[in-house]
Amino acid sequence: MQIDLGNVLDTASVHGVSRETLERLDDRVAAAHDRIERGRETDEHGYASLNLPSSTDPAEIREAVGGFENPSAIVTVGIGGSALGAATLTDALDSDVEAHYLDNVDPEAVASLLDSLDLGSTVVNVVSRSGTTAETLANFLVVQEAMDDAGVDWADRTFVTTGEEGNLRDLANQHDLPVLPVPDGVPGRFSVLSTVGLAAAALCGHDIEAVLEGAAAQEARLSDSLFDSPAYAYGAVCFALAERGYTANAMMPYAESLETFSEWFAQLWAESLGKDGLGQTPLRALGATDQHSQLQLYRAGPRDKLVTLVRATDREDVSIPETDLDGLAYLGGSSLGELLDAEFEATEASLVAAGQPNVRIELDEVNEYGLGELLYAMETACVVYGELASVETFVQPAVEWGKRAARGLLGGGDFEEADAVADKERLIID
Numbered sequence: 439m440q441i442d443l444g445n446v447l448d449t450a451s452v453h454g455v456s457r458e459t460l461e462r463l464d465d466r467v468a469a470a471h472d473r474i475e476r477g478r479e480t481d482e483h484g485y486a487s488l489n490l491p492s493s494t495d496p497a498e499i500r501e502a503v504g505g506f507e508n509p510s511a512i513v514t515v516g517i518g519g520s521a522l523g524a525a526t527l528t529d530a531l532d533s534d535v536e537a538h539y540l541d542n543v544d545p546e547a548v549a550s551l552l553d554s555l556d557l558g559s560t561v562v563n564v565v566s567r568s569g570t571t572a573e574t575l576a577n578f579l580v581v582q583e584a585m586d587d588a589g590v591d592w593a594d595r596t597f598v599t600t601g602e603e604g605n606l607r608d609l610a611n612q613h614d615l616p617v618l619p620v621p622d623g624v625p626g627r628f629s630v631l632s633t634v635g636l637a638a639a640a641l642c643g644h645d646i647e648a649v650l651e652g653a654a655a656q657e658a659r660l661s662d663s664l665f666d667s668p669a670y671a672y673g674a675v676c677f678a679l680a681e682r683g684y685t686a687n688a689m690m691p692y693a694e695s696l697e698t699f700s701e702w703f704a705q706l707w708a709e710s711l712g713k714d715g716l717g718q719t720p721l722r723a724l725g726a727t728d729q730h731s732q733l734q735l736y737r738a739g740p741r742d743k744l745v746t747l748v749r750a751t752d753r754e755d756v757s758i759p760e761t762d763l764d765g766l767a768y769l770g771g772s773s774l775g776e777l778l779d780a781e782f783e784a785t786e787a788s789l790v791a792a793g794q795p796n797v798r799i800e801l802d803e804v805n806e807y808g809l810g811e812l813l814y815a816m817e818t819a820c821v822v823y824g825e826l827a828s829v830e831t832f833v834q835p836a837v838e839w840g841k842r843a844a845r846g847l848l849g850g851g852d853f854e855e856a857d858a859v860a861d862k863e864r865l866i867i868d
């Protein structure tokens with residue numbers, strides 16, 4: 439995997455993040471690296487996430503899922519970091535096993551999925567670190583009833599991934615369900631390289647050991663200088679740009695297989711860095727498609743965003759047949775991959791020409807190893823950004839108000855937040 443910052447330096451006259459800026463930041467990165475390494479050694483909350491390439495035991499995961507023979511599908515019931523990491527992997531890789539995610543409580547989507555499945559050959563993985571997340575538990579109860587109605591022994595087809603406490607742990611104990619432990623000190627958005635993110639991939643037959651090897655390769659690049667650590671360099675550039683008003687980061691992979699990765703990145707970046715009035719808003723885009731929808735804004739809109747362009751250099755290709763159609767001769771005989779690469783490079787250049795900073799991240803291939811590299815690098819970039827910004831990277835207190843309000847509105851307790859919602863004046867324009 440490579441991270442190329444050339445297009446940031448080429449536009450430094452506009453935004454001010456030059457090589458000298460990064461050289462001045464490097465001492466702070468060295469201090470951050472020292473804090474990170476000390477936090478990893480003590481398995482301090484959050485920093486332990488960066489130990490997962492060695493602390494995760496693939497054999498434990500394979501043992502937990504090994505009892506489910508020849509599933510047609512796996513349904514992961516979880517939300518946020520309890521679903522997005524696993525989905526990033528299974529959506530990026532081919533498998534004969536369908537991987538589905540119930541990570542929302544949209545009744546039409548849930549009903550449609552359950553109607554489409556052969557529940558007798560489906561495995562269910564209920565994932566929740568806290569074991570108390572309303573959406574996850576509600577969806578589980580719906581899945582459980584659907585299996586009952588289909589005459590399927592739900593307990594025979596379900597395993598649980600959860601912490602030591604909570605409703606889910608109680609359920610697993612009560613019904614003697616296989617349980618995968620969630621690693622201590624690892625927030626959901628940093629848990630893809632653990633039982634949380636790897637179980638579905640293992641059930642789909644993917645090489646989870648290779649995911650961890652790719653992550654370990656990026657772990658080995660961590661050093662006390664951003665000029666030696668691609669992930670630290672990316673995090674430092676994002677931080678320096680955000681300090682200068684570039685408070686958005688458009689994650690734009692030129693690969694459909696990485697579309698879910700952008701969703702995973704959005705939670706990682708938003709929930710880790712959006713604190714104390716600071717942060718950098720993750721935008722999700724897909725190349726080349728969003729050249730025809732968002733690029734106008736990225737190129738000619740406010741000077742407030744970095745565009746992060748990601749591609750794989752090795753991938754399958756599809757040739758474009760020769761044609762005698764007027765004006766299309768330039769396409770005939772080339773390939774979709776060549777066209778995608780041309781679009782990628784043209785987008786980069788068009789952003790530079792407009793003075794808009796962009797970073798190029800290149801994977802060798804979107805496979806298990808490459809995904810491990812990319813995921814670990816982004817996690818590390820996020821951690822170093824949080825250190826430079828002096829925010830509490832590994833907590834997310836701002837999400838609790840809404841949870842209490844929702845629970846109160848459902849009668850789950852007397853919460854003043856629920857009253858605030860009920861008392862809210864509406865302005866309805868009919």
Ligand SMILES: O=P(O)(O)OC[C@H]1O[C@](O)(CO)[C@@H](O)[C@@H]1O
Nearest residue numbers: 518519520566567568571626837
């Ligand atoms: O794994 P849990 O405890 O169900 O939490 C799911 C998600 O909800 C959050 O706690 C935010 O509400 C995320 O940080 C987490 O990934």
